[in-house]
Amino acid sequence: MNYNWNWHIFLEPNPMGTGTYLDLLLSGLVVTVKVSVLAWIIALVSGSVIGVLRTLPSKTASWIGFCWVEFFRNMPLLVQLFLWFFVLPELLPRSAGLWLKQLPNAPFWTAAIGVGLFMSARVAVQLQAGITSLPRGQKQASTALGLTTVQTYRYVLLPMAFRIILPPLTSEFLNTIKNSAVAITIGLIELTGQARSMQEFSFQVFEAFTAATVLYLLLNFVVVTAMRFLERYVAIPGYITGK
Amino acid sequence: MIEINHVNKWYGPAFQVLKDCTTSVAKGEVVVVCGPSGSGKSTLIKCVNALEPIQGGEIVLDGVKVNDPKTDLPKLRSRVGMVFQHFELFPHLRIIDNLRLAQEKVLGRKHDDATAKATKLLERVGLKDHARKYPAELSGGQQQRVAIARALAMDPIAMLFDEPTSALDPEMISEVLDVMVDLAREGMTMMVVTHEMGFANKVADRVIFMDRGEIVEDAKKADFFGTPRSDRAQKFLSKILQH
Numbered sequence: 149m150n151y152n153w154n155w156h157i158f159l160e161p162n163p164m165g166t167g168t169y170l171d172l173l174l175s176g177l178v179v180t181v182k183v184s185v186l187a188w189i190i191a192l193v194s195g196s197v198i199g200v201l202r203t204l205p206s207k208t209a210s211w212i213g214f215c216w217v218e219f220f221r222n223m224p225l226l227v228q229l230f231l232w233f234f235v236l237p238e239l240l241p242r243s244a245g246l247w248l249k250q251l252p253n254a255p256f257w258t259a260a261i262g263v264g265l266f267m268s269a270r271v272a273v274q275l276q277a278g279i280t281s282l283p284r285g286q287k288q289a290s291t292a293l294g295l296t297t298v299q300t301y302r303y304v305l306l307p308m309a310f311r312i313i314l315p316p317l318t319s320e321f322l323n324t325i326k327n328s329a330v331a332i333t334i335g336l337i338e339l340t341g342q343a344r345s346m347q348e349f350s351f352q353v354f355e356a357f358t359a360a361t362v363l364y365l366l367l368n369f370v371v372v373t374a375m376r377f378l379e380r381y382v383a384i385p386g387y388i389t390g391k
Numbered sequence: 392m393i394e395i396n397h398v399n400k401w402y403g404p405a406f407q408v409l410k411d412c413t414t415s416v417a418k419g420e421v422v423v424v425c426g427p428s429g430s431g432k433s434t435l436i437k438c439v440n441a442l443e444p445i446q447g448g449e450i451v452l453d454g455v456k457v458n459d460p461k462t463d464l465p466k467l468r469s470r471v472g473m474v475f476q477h478f479e480l481f482p483h484l485r486i487i488d489n490l491r492l493a494q495e496k497v498l499g500r501k502h503d504d505a506t507a508k509a510t511k512l513l514e515r516v517g518l519k520d521h522a523r524k525y526p527a528e529l530s531g532g533q534q535q536r537v538a539i540a541r542a543l544a545m546d547p548i549a550m551l552f553d554e555p556t557s558a559l560d561p562e563m564i565s566e567v568l569d570v571m572v573d574l575a576r577e578g579m580t581m582m583v584v585t586h587e588m589g590f591a592n593k594v595a596d597r598v599i600f601m602d603r604g605e606i607v608e609d610a611k612k613a614d615f616f617g618t619p620r621s622d623r624a625q626k627f628l629s630k631i632l633q634h
Contacts, residue, residue, distance in 0.1 A: 283479070285475050285477050285479040293473075293493035293497060386526075
């Protein structure tokens with residue numbers, strides 16, 4: 149292989165005039181963090197609502213939950229992003245479509261919402277599993293005390309269900325970060341995108357992607373560590389999870 | 392206090408769990424419900440506070456029809472205490488918070504009032520020192536006493552017990568029964584599903600014997616233990632009193 153390794157490339161100025169190549173990658177990392185966090189919030193909030201709907205006795209509620217989950221989990225993420233980015237504006241009335249296309253930062257918002265909704269289906273299924281894993285008597289006891297359904301979920305079922313699914317939720321958060329790289333296909337220049345532009349400007353493909361890999365690893369390590377702390381913080385004395 | 396009139400209940404189209412059950416519990420009366428497993432006794436008691444819906448007949452609780460769609464069920468349930476076989480304390484809440492939750496969220500009591508009430512009741516069941524612990528840190532007998540205290544914190548007009556000692560080790564049964572005997576002697580209206588014939592003998596006013604969804608025998612305690620009329624009840628009694 150005829151390749152000129154050059155690890156000093158990171159300290160050389162990038163052609164955009166925004167500092168060094170390292171700065172270029174770091175600016176991509178910031179975009180990755182922003183889009184992932186926003187997507188995760190969307191996934192967590194909407195996924196929780198849908199997950200709860202799937203456990204209610206109401207037929208309508210579980211039907212809505214079923215449709216949501218099957219819609220978002222049965223299509224490749226790439227196709228979903230294309231749908232939201234390229235197809236949706238064409239389906240809307242002309243003026244609305246135009247407005248959508250001209251939104252500043254459209255790739256960013258599309259990616260956050262698209263990845264968020266994709267992940268929400270997974271959060272929903274896990275929360276549903278968490279809730280149904282609780283003893284049936286918990287809901288009965290809470291109901292028997294006079295708590296309403298909303299109160300039962302808020303004070304009794306969800307605090308336990310979320311504790312139980314915290315480890316798999318950590319994986320989903322990591323998946324959200326990794327999935328955000330797909331947004332490069334709709335023109336979002338996040339970490340993977342900046343690694344590619346570094347490769348194109350400098351021809352140092354291995355250095356660029358090694359650095360991107362390390363940055364992804366570091367980012368995920370931070371998330372894993374934070375979630376470990378959270379798990380320990382909410383652990384219940386004497387209670388063995390998976391009882 | 393509790394009127395159960397011609398109650399019918401099916402699970403699915405084919406299986407009838409309750410067949411034309413009629414009985415009542417007067418104010419201050421202690422009624423023990425016994426019978427072999429699968430006889431519908433737990434189901435019957437869960438129908439009283441509408442944890443289980445009924446398909447025929449009516450249940451009237453302190454003048455309020457339970458199976459009326461217009462009935463404010465959470466309010467009605469908050470007036471009836473219920474104790475479950477598996478305690479069903481809320482594992483993520485400290486003992487004191489288990490006792491405070493419904494007082495504050497359902498009855499709207501002030502935090503300090505709820506705390507005072509909870510502390511008084513914990514003292515009564517002999518667990519005042521455990522107020523800051525979590526349920527998993529207590530023994531089964533202690534947890535069940537907390538569950539009784541939690542129900543009493545709502546100042547119930549009647550108490551329902553669904554096999555309160557069935558999940559307990561033999562040496563813990565008596566500490567729970569002691570609390571229930573005290574309660575009965577204070578004049579609490581109680582409906583108790585149990586196999587503890589010693590308890591029935593001690594404090595029950597009436598004993599109901601159920602088999603295959605039917606109330607086979609509904610008699611004063613002395614009559615039940617003296618001369619049960621049905622063969623089925625006689626056989627049941629001879630079996631469980633054998634040892």
